[in-house]
Amino acid sequence: MSSEWLSVAEIFGEDVFNDAVMQERLPKKVYKKLKQTIEEGKELDLETADVIAHEMKEWAIEKGATHYTHWFQPLTGVTAEKHDSFISAPLPSGKVLMSFSGKELIKGEPDASSFPSGGLRATFEARGYTAWDCTSPAFVRKDAAGAILCIPTAFCSYTGEALDEKTPLLRSMEAINKESIRLLRLFGNTTSKKVTPSVGPEQEYFLVDAKKFLQRKDLIYTGRTLFGAMPPKGQELDDHYFGTIRQRVASYMKDVNEELWKLGVAAKTQHNEVAPAQHELAPIYAEANIAVDHNQIIMKTLKKVACEHGLKCLLHEKPFAGVNGSGKHNNWSITTDDGINMLDPGKTPHENVQFLLVLACILKAVDVHADLLRESAADPGNDHRLGANEAPPAIISIFLGEQLQDVVEQLLSTGEATHSLNGGKLQTGVTTLPDLTKDATDRNRTSPFAFTGNKFEFRMVGSRDSIAGSNVVLNTIVAEAFAEACDVLEKADDFDTAVHSLIKEYLTDHQRIIFNGNGYSDEWVAEAEKRGLPNIKSMVEAIPALTTDKAVELFGKFGVFTKAELESRAEIKYENYAKAINIEAKAMIDIAAKQIIPAVVKYTKELADTVLAVKEAGADASVQAEMLADISGLLTETKAALKKLEAVTEEAAGKEEGKVQSEFYHFSVVPAMEGLRTPVDELEMIVDKEVWPMPSYGDLLFEV
Template identity: 80%
Template sequence: MSDVINVAEIFGEDVFNDTVMQSRLPKKVYKDLKRMIQEGQELDLATADVIAHEMKEWAIEKGATHYTHWFQPLTGVTAEKHDSFISAPMENGKVLMNFSGKELIKGEPDASSFPSGGLRATFEARGYTAWDCTSPAFVRHDAAGATLCIPTAFCSYTGEALDQKTPLLRSMQAINEQSLRLLRLFGNTTAKKVIPSVGPEQEYFLVDAEKFMQRKDLIYTGRTLFGAMPPKGQELDDHYFGTIRQRIAGFMKNVNEELWRVGVTAKTQHNEVAPAQHELAPIYAECNVAVDHNHLVMQTLKRVACQHGMKCLLHEKPFAGVNGSGKHNNWSITTDDGKNLLDPGKTPHENLQFLLVLTCVLKAVDDHAALLRESAADPGNDHRLGANEAPPAIISVFLGEQLEDVLEQIIETGSATHSLKGGVLETGVDTLPDLVKDATDRNRTSPFAFTGNKFEFRMVGSRDSIASPNIVLNTIVAEAFSEACDVLEKADDFDKALSELITKYATEHKKIIFNGDGYSDNWVEEAEKRGLPNIKSMVEAIPALEAEKTIKVFEQFHVFTEAELRSRVEIKYENYAKVINIEAKTMIDMASKQIIPAIIKYTKTLADTVVAVKAAGVDASVQVETLTEVSVLLKEAKEALAALIKVTDEAATKEEGEEQAKFFKFTVFPAMEALRAPVDKLEMIVDKEAWPMPSYGDLMFEV
């Protein structure tokens, strides 16, 4: 691959995008497909056959030998089954390369082997994947060669959604329908579609692959279960936006090239706050495409890291004591003719459509705060939320001074007469220009912050699919729009009813607005007074999925059935229990086979030293003191190990589901922490050469 690339030329070259379809498909087929995508119609088999043939020919030209239906089961990652294009052999011993419309539209993976939460019995295997024609197919190049990847939805034989894509598409349909209702009330008759758009930032760590392979905790769990902080962490903030090291720069260059070729608009790259931590951010895309692209980003980061002799860590908290990794979900809603419903304009106080949209979002977030919190719940995120630049577990909305002032005027008088201006920032240097200042600052501690023309949901974990939070956002905002439209469509005096509704929503949901420091103890107390939920863990968040109002909103807009929701509750409890069980067993394995044997060996060395020093007639008090300190901590670690083994075994006897998950959270996890404490202290005392694994310093600073 040449060192010099033309981004404009390579961008999307491996994507079966609109340009490719227009050039390769017959005009009628192309128009039929475009109409189907825009109007949501089904594709007939004859048309699908033509599209499949051209897609196959294009993919073969790219070197593809196989195709796969690329889908998102409830495992948190993508899944795929590869089939070659070859058909049955001909009489002359040759084979034809074939790909039919039926194969394009539908696949049949095994549904019983994926999480179903009781929707499918183990013996009931059949499931279906269905082509999501709104997300372009692409050719992926890797060690397997070239593979045509077809983004699909995944459902069971009985029709329930077993994936993230199906409910996401349903939620997009819901917010589209309700947004169009709202726009029609304001006289917009030209918009035909409203699309939720997302730009997910992706944080990640890079560590040396050889050191990674010496840490069983990283191999099995993705995070370090033991580890003392090095003398230097992120205190100096010198890694943040610092010069990118050459090894990392080479990695980022290759990542960008691969992403650009498959149509991912990788835009921003930089060092994050913690040592060895970095970030990649794309430009906005339609919600389902953004979800697909983010999975591609995560897969590409991991694959390219291996090619550079590194490992990419996507866990939310791979290292204690420094920044965790999140995935800021920048969400907005835009019409098909480019109008952003969250753009306040230059005079927000006069923009009544924006104010209605804004107060509807406040209503949605306030009414469903626990559900929104659950959408970002993950075992790894439990370690991250509330510190080191991650938002707290309390859902609140940051609006900034300008919009908060506008809403205060509305609450007090029923209308707003002015908007705060940004002004000019004088640099005080003659050769530097004065800067136009925004009307409001940003707030890094807010979980749900308005940032100009979008909302940034900062709570999402770095390895999670962004499908779940966007399903929730799309659906709860659709509900708020629907309720507002129900009122306004019946109003005799639209302007009066609109003004009253904006005032009502602003007043009733003011409690969700908070522009201050989300890390302060005062905010925890204030949030409790306001009645805002403070849900600190995944286990405590899961019940929001089966709350009565959750079932009501999802069923109303046909996003989830009650059965689909309850299945996800079961899956999430099971996932939490399995994750903590793996972590506990990994700690037991490491402590039993590596750490304690290494410390015992080290104590013998110390004891031999004490004997030798005393025999030489020299004061051995320092050696004796060290031996005593190590022995005391060793005993503490051994007792903590025994306690962890006991409660981990006990966890297996608990009923699967909520009971077992809670036992792991409130009994097993504290036992894990109790084992880690003396081991981390020992790491600071024991000779580095005697310690059986790379340290935090080795992992974070030697990349």
């Protein structure tokens, strides 16, 4: 075993109050009660919480912590925290005690008035609560503020509504656990006690030089370039993908890994992605709520460590036009507490009736609720990414692969599957290379929801977004399909006949959702329309899925969202979209008016002076004159487009907030923004680089 591996093994989880630490530090009785709370949901009494809090505090202080925070995920897309020191009231001697009670551990009370609530709370109704999520371990984070004990929590209003990402996720995990156990019992499984969705989110990101970043107001204000002409070379040679990692980036990745390992995040894979300056980090699978927390830690760590290396990490879904954007591939499966993956087809899936029922239920769930799954990946940045030849289309479909597709076709045609395709051997044709075992199924990078051996990969999630929303939808829609299947099968006189009939019924009714071809093609768009599949192209068009009668019934049935909570989330999303586009439009106006147009005007004067000087010298000034005419024409177009954007942005501000305003931003302001960008990007191609007021795409993408 190498010394490097030993060092990783030694540091992994060293800043986490994990199970090993709890076993070591907590009295056996207290540890047992806490484990019952974590595994069985039993209530934790205050006396036990006091003991846990004391030991957690002592451990954190040993790690250098002076403060603690209830670390939560409000509906802002990022995490939030308020730091409190361990200091208690001063003693008569002038000294202080360091204390932390069970009550402080279990419940916090932040000001909820300034967090998005979508009308659930009035501004003057400030009280909100954070509640300890003991299923996700506390950790000590070290940064410029010192060492902080971070306690993962849920966040709800004074009247109990969920104001965060974590609460509905935990509710949805309880729903799929309950319905999965029902299904397993039907197949004679009496040993599994709990079923948990497992998630492995791959995280894509860009790295740019910090000094160049600070010269781009669009990146500072919006996280993406609002202007920018493509350099001579982009990603067309495919030479960046999996290429040798540059030394500066490799040093950055090393530090990212070390920080994540200390925090118990099992960062495993790192590589260059398709676009220049784009990279990816992938962790090992974890339970859904822990995976959500870990992904937030990953995003924060990527940004923090970048600053330490003179870099900036861009998590926007489309920071650069013309090259690939960034997403987050959400790999989802469901696993029992005794290690059974319910999405594992085995070597002969045609004989695995339980798997076939699970698969049929998932097909049904995704077909019935395709609009909700699409909405869960809706984001202003994702509007630039989804549907391009780099990401899944905005149409939801499922890729099964050759092996499962063959089994499904057998069941649909004859009602019985008698064989499964095998992978066989892959012969390379080189005698010195070994023959490889070939998978029974290829991969499909164009599918938004692809089966990849023993899991489904939902590829639509935006790179900045919390993965909580998508997993809430996945957990709940599959729970519903399982529940409906169990309702039928629990009443059946002949279980074997009933389950085979149900599998065929679900496959017949929902086969339209299966598509194994090229999801990027125009032919698929036309085919999907024939099949009646929704093609929801933008966030604004996706949001209404949250408040349909179908969605209200679904989430209400499993206690994941109330109708009021769904309506509030729709309102928040409309508001967020309008604000995001408004900021982008104002940033474009500011940059064009104060930087680009003045720079071009100055350059046209220099060019005009050159034309006159050349003519006075008796030489041909036609080239200079032609350049001056072209630039002047584009400058006129730019000024006209700027005026139009100013007018339409001002008009948007006066629209009724919510759906009406968001639609106006999408259908009127966004096209006006594109109208301004077009002549500016053309100007960048012909104006002297020394005059252009900001770093180019070439500077940003290739000089890292």
